[in-house]
Amino acid sequence: MIIRFKAAQAGTLESSDVLVSIAPADEGSGIQLNLVSATKQQYARHLQKLVCGILQEAGIIDATLHINDKGAIDCVIEARVKTAILRARA
Amino acid sequence: MQARGKLRRSVMYAAGNNAGLVRDASIYGADSIIYDVEDSVSVYEKDSARQLVYYALKRLRRTCEVGVRINHISTPWGLDDLASLLPAKPDYIRLPKGESGEEIQQIDRIISKAEQDNGFEPGTVKIMVSIESPKGLRNAYEIATASPRMIAIALGGEDFAAAMKTEKTRGNEITGGRELFVARSLLVLAAKEAGIQAIDSVFSDMRDEETLLNEVLLVKELGFDGKSCVNPRQIDLIHRAFTPQQDDIRYAIRVLNVYEEAMQKNSGVIALDGKMIDMPMVIRAERVLALAEAAGVYVKEVGK
Numbered sequence A: 001m002i003i004r005f006k007a008a009q010a011g012t013l014e015s016s017d018v019l020v021s022i023a024p025a026d027e028g029s030g031i032q033l034n035l036v037s038a039t040k041q042q043y044a045r046h047l048q049k050l051v052c053g054i055l056q057e058a059g060i061i062d063a064t065l066h067i068n069d070k071g072a073i074d075c076v077i078e079a080r081v082k083t084a085i086l087r088a089r090a
Numbered sequence B: 001m002q003a004r005g006k007l008r009r010s011v012m013y014a015a016g017n018n019a020g021l022v023r024d025a026s027i028y029g030a031d032s033i034i035y036d037v038e039d040s041v042s043v044y045e046k047d048s049a050r051q052l053v054y055y056a057l058k059r060l061r062r063t064c065e066v067g068v069r070i071n072h073i074s075t076p077w078g079l080d081d082l083a084s085l086l087p088a089k090p091d092y093i094r095l096p097k098g099e100s101g102e103e104i105q106q107i108d109r110i111i112s113k114a115e116q117d118n119g120f121e122p123g124t125v126k127i128m129v130s131i132e133s134p135k136g137l138r139n140a141y142e143i144a145t146a147s148p149r150m151i152a153i154a155l156g157g158e159d160f161a162a163a164m165k166t167e168k169t170r171g172n173e174i175t176g177g178r179e180l181f182v183a184r185s186l187l188v189l190a191a192k193e194a195g196i197q198a199i200d201s202v203f204s205d206m207r208d209e210e211t212l213l214n215e216v217l218l219v220k221e222l223g224f225d226g227k228s229c230v231n232p233r234q235i236d237l238i239h240r241a242f243t244p245q246q247d248d249i250r251y252a253i254r255v256l257n258v259y260e261e262a263m264q265k266n267s268g269v270i271a272l273d274g275k276m277i278d279m280p281m282v283i284r285a286e287r288v289l290a291l292a293e294a295a296g297v298y299v300k301e302v303g304k
Helices: A040-057 A074-089 B019-028 B046-059 B078-088 B101-118 B134-138 B140-144 B157-163 B178-194 B209-222 B232-242 B246-265 B279-294
Strands: A008-011 A018-024 A031-037 A063-069 B010-015 B032-036 B065-069 B092-095 B126-131 B150-155 B197-200 B226-229 B270-272 B275-277
Touching: A008 A074, A008 B046, A018 A074, A031 A040, A040 A063, A040 A074, A074 B019, A074 B046, B010 B019, B010 B232, B019 B032, B019 B046, B032 B046, B046 B065, B046 B078, B078 B092, B078 B101, B092 B101, B101 B126, B101 B140, B126 B134, B126 B140, B134 B140, B134 B157, B134 B178, B140 B150, B140 B178, B150 B178, B157 B178, B178 B197, B178 B209, B197 B209, B209 B226, B209 B232, B226 B232, B246 B270, B246 B275, B246 B279
Parallel strands: A031 A063, B010 B032, B010 B226, B032 B065, B065 B092, B092 B126, B126 B150, B150 B197, B197 B226
Antiparallel strands: A008 A018, A018 A063, B270 B275
C-alpha cells in the first residue's frame, strides 16, 4: 500500500542543525537523496544509511529528499527527518 | 543519588529547538539542565522541538540531571508534550505557571501511566513546578505537596512581576528586587515545609555579575537551594555562591567534633570559641558538610 504524503520541511540552516526537505516521488523511483554537507566526503554513506533507515521504518519507499547539513549530530538528523515525515503526513 | 536531596545549585535552560544548544547543554557543568519546549519555541516549531528533545534524551549520554519544560497542560501543546516526551524518560517534568495541586495530580497520573506503558520503574520521573502568579504563590504549599514526585518549586520572576503589574528590578543588597522579596520568602517557606527544594528565578542581564551575585547570596540566605539560568557563563558564579567555603567546612567539622565529644562525656551545654553549640547548629554543620561533599569540595573521613 502506498501511503500518500505532501512536500514538507524541518530543521534550520543554523550551525549544528540540518534542513531536511521531503517530497513525494513517482512509484518505483525509490529514495532520491541530495546531500549538501561540508563533511560529505566523510559522512555521506553514514548519513544515507541513517536517513534511509528512518524512512524505511516510516514505510516510505518513494521520495525525494534534500538534506542541507550544517554539522548536525545523528540524533539531530533523526529528529529533523522524523519531523519532516510527520509534517508531510499531517 | 536520591532526587529529593540532589544538588541543584544551577538549573540551566536550553532552547528545545536549537540543535547546538541541546547538544551542548550538559557540558558546562550545571547541576541540572532543562530542555525547553515552552517559551523559547515558537508555536510553529513545537512539533520539531518535541522531536529534537526526544532524540536528545534518547541518544545523548546524560552527565547531569535532565528535565524538560513542557507547555502548560491547559494550552494546546501541553498534553502532546507529555505524550511525546515521557517515553524518552526525562529525569523530571518542569511545569510552567503551576497554580493548583489538582493540575500536578493530573500530570502525576499521566506520568504514572507512561511509566507503566514504557516499563519504567514507578516514580522515576519527577516534577518541578514554576510559580509565576499570585494564585500559584498562594497555593505553593498545596503544589509542593501534591505529588511524591515533587522535587522543587521554582520562582518565575519575570512572569510573576508581570502578573503583579510591576517589573523585575535590580533591587538592593538587602532585599534584592523588592517586587520579589515577599514572593521569594513565601515560596521558600512553602518548599521547606513540604521538604522539597526551592529554586530562584533567572537573572537575565549577562553583563551584570554584581547584581547576579547579590541575588544569589540573598536567595541562599533565604534558604533557596539553587538558581535557574539561561547562560552557561553564570554557572560558575552561582556554584561558587552556593558551595560551602573552606572556612565553613572547617568550622562545621569543629562543631561536629565538639558535639561528639560532649555526647561521649554526657555533658549538656557545650561551647566552641565562646559560642554555645546547640542542636540547630549541629544540624546546620551536617548540612554544610553534606553540601560540600555533594559539590566535591570535601571528602568525608573514613570511620567518621
